[in-house]
Amino acid sequence: MSSTAQKPKYHVVCRECSVERLYDDGDEATDLERKHTKETGHRIVVGRVK
Template sequence: MNAAGKSELYHLVCRECRLERLCDTAGDADAVGRDHADETRHRVVVERID
């Protein structure tokens, strides 16, 4: 498969509540995670999935 045609997704999960989301870019995932952590003081994990 051509790497240029392959899409990346970023899986965001809060370890302390039910927040879970897929994002198309690392920047979006980081922004959502940072905002959630700032608002709630929860621990958020972001992982790239293929």
């Protein structure tokens, strides 16, 4: 059995509206977090998932 390394994914969720996305790139996830927070003032959570 061979093991393959899985790339991490980044889950972005707004706690105050319906914005929710999954990214392969941490920088893209952070960009959405910053942009959405700046535009709306909403609380965003970014988490790394397998």
